[in-house]
Structures are given as structure tokens and as C-alpha cells.
Amino acid sequence: MTEPTEEADMQEVSRLRIDCPHCGSHLRVRTSKTHxxxxxxxxxxxxxxxxxxxxxxxxxxxxETLVPSHCPNPDVSIRPSNWLLQKLxxxxxxxxxxxxxxxxKKE
Ligand SMILES: [Zn+2]
Numbered sequence: 001m002t003e004p005t006e007e008a009d010m011q012e013v014s015r016l017r018i019d020c021p022h023c024g025s026h027l028r029v030r031t032s033k034t035h036x037x038x039x040x041x042x043x044x045x046x047x048x049x050x051x052x053x054x055x056x057x058x059x060x061x062x063x064e065t066l067v068p069s070h071c072p073n074p075d076v077s078i079r080p081s082n083w084l085l086q087k088l089x090x091x092x093x094x095x096x097x098x099x100x101x102x103x104x105k106k107e
Pocket of ligand 1: 021022025046048052053054
């Protein structure tokens with residue numbers, strides 16, 4: 001068995017599928033609103049429109065930084081994850097270089 005490549009991992013996680021909580025079909029985003037760079041409201045509808053017809057509102061938020069951006073937006077402040085704080089402490093002690101680390105698979 002081979003290890004999945006980083007590119008394959010990115011493709012896997014970039015396809016977010018949200019299931020309808022009532023019928024199990026997929027929900028699609030009808031529209032979305034952005035109030036903050038790290039927060040987006042989603043207006044969703046069930047693709048099983050005739051038999052189910054469910055509509056809802058949800059949100060997506062970016063809660064923690066795993067690896068800082070190479071081009072940080074000065075208007076954005078997203079708290080570092082505990083994982084990143086540990087790595088920053090080790091880097092400050094000279095024990096590691098953060099350039100050697102990749103984000104954890106799961107928290
Ligand atoms: Zn449904």
C-alpha cells in the first residue's frame with residue numbers, strides 16, 4: 001500500500017459534501033454571503049426538491065491556523081491551533097524549523 005500524495009489529499013478534502021439531514025440527498029449552495037474573510041453564510045437546498053424540498057441556512061468558518069500564509073492579509077486574525085503553538089515553541093527553542101513541518105492530517 002502506498003501513501004497518498006499531498007495532491008490527492010487536497011482533492012479529497014476540497015470536495016465538501018453536505019447531506020440533507022431529512023432525506024440523505026445532497027444539499028447544494030443556492031447563495032452565500034460573506035461578512036468577514038473567515039466566515040461565510042450559506043443558503044442551501046436539497047437537490048431532492050420534489051420529494052423533500054428542504055432548505056436551510058448554515059455557515060463555514062475558518063477557526064484555526066495550521067500553517068501560516070506566506071502572504072498574510074493584515075486584516076485577518078485567525079488564532080493559531082494548539083499544534084501550531086507547540087511547533088512555534090519548539091522553533092523558538094531552536095529544536096525545529098517550521099519549514100520542515102506540514103499540517104496535521106486531523107486534529
Ligand atoms: Zn432532502
